[in-house]
Amino acid sequence: MLERISVQSLENLIDVLKQTAPTLPKTKRLTTRELDLVQSGVILAVDFEDMVLDTEDRGGYRLSSLLKELANYFEIPIRYIYHKPRYANGENIGWQGYTAPDAVHLLILLESLGLCVNPERLVNKLTTTLKHKDMLTTSELVIWEYPSQRHKSKIHLRSDIDATQHAWAEHRFKGENGYRFILTLINERPYELEVIGPKQKNLRPRxxxxxxxxxxxxxxxxxxxxxxxxxxxxxxxxxLEPRLSSRFSKRLLNHPDPELVDDSSPLWMHDEVYERALRFKRDFRYDSLQWDGNSQRRATPNFEGHLFSEKLELLPTGKIVGACAFYWRKDHWTLYWIWVAPSMRRTGVLSARWAAFLERYGDFEIEWPLS
Known part of the structure; x- marks a missing residue:
């Protein structure tokens, strides 16, 4: 988020908020502009301004010029939008605009500032596309949380005037839509505006x-x-503190090579190796993860992993105390990495398996650097 907004823009916004608010239409159907936004996935900045002015008629051109500054203030990206070219190597002309999630995010922020816009129809439409996504962008997260967070926000806008001057004053007013405003003035010019939603509650300190x-x-x-x-x-x-794994215990009893993890092993074993490869990467601050399997896919055939079981009096238990991975490189195997739980280090976990590794992988190399 930018630290400042121009004092002129903040004055324009305050002037708009102090005027009598228009009545929002109660239709639940998407307007023509909203329908175009959903279908195309983008909207030009000039069309977005018209969409806002359809319901918020206070301020006119002054409000229109404020929208881009608010987008920059809240770090909502303004992109260049192009028509799909019909010919290769043709000249493309772009116009500034927003993607659909970013445009709706900006609408939500405008509503949270007390302006007369209604993002609800667009939110309902876009939310259906987010239901099956596990990862969300900032704008998509705001859209997803909108139904539960609507009118509960507290937003601060700070202008770029010199704060070292000492003629401070505070002014409070309330909008017809229930939003409360706390305006801090320096030499009668706005320094900070705090906008409090009608449903906002003071939560416990975080x-x-x-x-x-x-x-x-x-x-x-x-x-x-x-x-x-x-x-x-x-x-x-x-x-770090392994417990008994019932799946690993059964495999240790019923499988001829129970610790081996190859492209035929169950997904849970690939995921167990992945967790220890991730720990190895973080412990030594490596750039890449040296195992390409996880809970969703098996590692490719050029990888083979081993899960280390704890042994008590030469009998294996179902605790996974470490793992390692071998990688086939051109014409030989390389021991890629080894990770053992801290409590089991220097207890012979690796040495007990070294002869078996030599038998399976021959005169393998060891990945550098050695720790």
């Missing part, structure tokens, strides 16, 4: 915390952040 065990930074008091930390904490603990 504190940024870094977990000493897993290193995850999360926000105490925020449910989503806490759940993410809890999941990642438990994921790391399963690797």
């Amino acid at each position: 504190v940024q915390i870094t977990c000493e065990y897993c290193g995850i930074k999360y926000t105490k008091g925020d449910l989503e952040s806490s759940l993410t930390h809890r999941r990642e904490h438990a994921r790391l603990k399963r690797v």
Whole structure:
């Protein structure tokens, strides 16, 4: 987010917000402009301005020129939109505009500032395309959370005037739509505008915390952040402090080579190797992950992994205490990496398997650098 907005733009916005608000139409059908946005997936900046002015008639041209500055302030990307070329190597002419998610994100922010726009129809339409996505952009996340967060926001806009002057004053007013405004003035010019939604509630203070065990930074008091930390904490603990795995125990009893992970092994074994490859990468701060299997796909045939079982009195248990991976490079095998749980290091986990590795992979190389 940009640190400042021009004082002239902030004055124009405040002038708009103090005027009598128009009545929003209550239709649930998409307007022609909204339908074009959904179908094309983009909208030109001039058409977006017209879409806003269809319902927000306060401010006129002044509001139109403010929209791009607000987009920049909130880091909503303004892109160049092109017609698909009919001929190769032809000259393309582009116009500034927004993708559909970014345009709806900006509409949501305009509503949160107290302007008379209604993103609800577009949100309902775009949300259906987000239901089956696991990863979201910033704009898509705002759209996804809109039904539960509508009118609950608190937004600050700060102008670019000199804050070292001392003639400070505060002015409060309220819009007809229930939005509350706290305006801070310096020498009678706006320095900061705080916009509070009609349903906004003062929540418990949120504190940024870094977990000493897993290193995850999360926000105490925020449910989503806490759940993410809890999941990642438990994921790391399963690797660092291994527990009995019933699937691994059964494989150790029933399979002729139970620790081998190749392209015929079940997906859960590829995922167990992946978790330890990820730990190896993070521990040594490598750039790439040296295993291409996971819970969704098996590693390719040029990879072979091994899961290390804990042994008590020469009998294996179902605890996975480490893993390694071999990689076929041109005409020979290379031991790519080894990772063992800290509590099991220097206990003979690797040496007990070294003879079997030599028998299977011959005179293999060891990947450098050696740790």
